[in-house]
Amino acid sequence: MSRSRTEILQDIGSVKESTAQRRVGRVSKKAQLLEDNNRETKEISRAVMRHPDTEVIQQLEFTRQRMAEEFGNMSDEALTWLLGGSSEMSRGGFQDSSTKTAAQKFREFLEADPGTIPPQRLITGIETIGTAMGYRAIHASWVEPPFTPQTSDQQMMDDKIQEIMKDKLTRPIGDIYTARGKDDIAKELTKPTPSYEGHIITGEQEDVSSASENEEEDQLPRKSLDSRKFRSEVRKGFPSWIGAAVEGGIEIRGHTSGTCPLTLAAIDGLCSSGKGPRSTWLDDKSNFESLAGALTVAPFQRGDYHTIAETAAGVNHYLVERAIKKGEDIENTPLQPYDAFKYGMSMLVKASSNDKALQTDNLSIREAIQEQSEVVISRTKKIDSKMKEYNPQKPQEFYEDAPKKSRSFKSKLIEVVGHKEKDYEDGYEADVEKSHSSRFSGFKEKLKQTYKERDNSHKVDLDDGYEADNERHSY
Secondary structure: OOOOHHHHHHHHOOOOHHHHHHOOOOOOOOOHHHHHHHHHHHHHHHHHHHOEOHHHHHHHHHHHHHHHHHHOOOOHHHHHHHHOOOOOOOOOOOOOOOOOOHHHHHHHHHHOOOOOOOHHHHHHHHHHHHHHHHHHHOOOOOOOOOOOOOOHHHHHHHHHHHHHHOOOOOOOHHHOOOOHHHHEOHHHHOOOOOOOOOOEEEEOOOOOOOOOOOOOHHHOOOOOOOOEEEEOEEEOOEEOHHHHHHHOOOOOOOOOOOHHHHHHHHHHHHHHOOOOHHHOHHHOHHHHHHHHHHHHHHHHHHOOOOOHHHHHHHHHHHHHHHHHHOOOOOOOOOOOHHHHHHHHHHHHHHHEOOOOOOOOOOOOHHHHHHHHHHHHHHOOOOOOOOOOOOOOOOHHHHHOOOOOOOHHHHHHHHHHHHOOOHHHOOOOOOOOOOOOOOOOOOHHHHHOOOOOOOOOOOOOOOOOOOOOOOOOOOO
16 A cells, blocks of 8 residues: 555654654654654655665765775774764764774774665765864864874874865854854853843753664763854844844754855765765865755754754855855855745755655655655745844944845845944944954965955854863864
8 A cells, every 4th residue: 555755754754763752741842833843854854865876876875985095094082082082962863882992993994895784874874984084174163172182193184184075174154154253142142241132042952862773872972052042133123043043944953054064065965085986076066065955954953063054054165165266256145044945855856765665655755755755845934034234333234235125125134334323223232343253274375375364353263163172162
């Protein structure tokens, strides 16, 4: 008997037993619409990871082969330092256990025969290493120390990572979503008299979960991500990216993903430096989107690290930046939450298998995911957000692209702000000056290879919004 799309996805996208047991009695803090969308998009994500497209599987195997070629002969010390780039928060990565070290597990992963690793394990293993490479490439200070190489073996690994990724790193995503840094108001709220008094949106982690099928406890992340506090408006009457997403029925967790472009840069560097037809497969944008759907969009959603819209914004950022570096005459403009969500769902469809789960099904897996995606998207709506931070010295720049506002209305807004009338003040002024970030030692010099030196008032902010400070561990 043929099954409906719902029955197919409930079968192949069902939650694993340990996760189901852990969530018994859990009371969701999400509104019902967001809870429904969360459940169904996680079903889709699990289905994609368990049943990816054949071409995607072949590219994943090629990526694993490239990792083996580059890292297989390195020492355990070098591998351990690499893994430290994402080990604390990886969803299904390589952790020490009572019988094996993380480096030994990684080496076994690299040496396994092609086709013997389940697709979801292949995905989480490669994503873990790609993310680790990305964070080590910028010498991130929120990962496992030492942040910079301290031994000759660690230096050898660092040199290898820099060589692979030197032409692939992009501008920080915060350069495009300029209000992104200010949207996170957690630190502001700790002040005795916070300047932001508007509605606060909380990005809660569902639980500490693995994005793989493994039920072993050592596969769970070692540390939990804390909840996030976001402003709902950039200024009064102008929703933030987070505010617009929630108002439109779109899930949020940690804002637009800055991790995703780093992960994709590592994978792109590994593949393009290889040999054979698979080394150029990612040159095609559509192919890259298929891989990104399986490698980042699905596991980030499944592992409760980034939502589909947030990760899709990161994918778009990387691909547009890559095209610009190749000489294409295009502009990198931020995606609205609704557009990012639709883009992310389309990548999940592309990444999925076109086979049938059961021969008696009328729908293929991809067709079932396509139909369910359309249902989920139909529950959401497009709310325009303000992704540009307010500059009190140049208020007209903030209002010039105000959505659905007439020219006369914009002029009045500019005039009002110029006179500092309180009707349009929310007290949360944007600091135009961005300080340098010491946590990315030497990274600006690497960016000079591709981009001209920026104004000294801009900071290189490649973190994912999960603050890199001593008060909380983050990834």
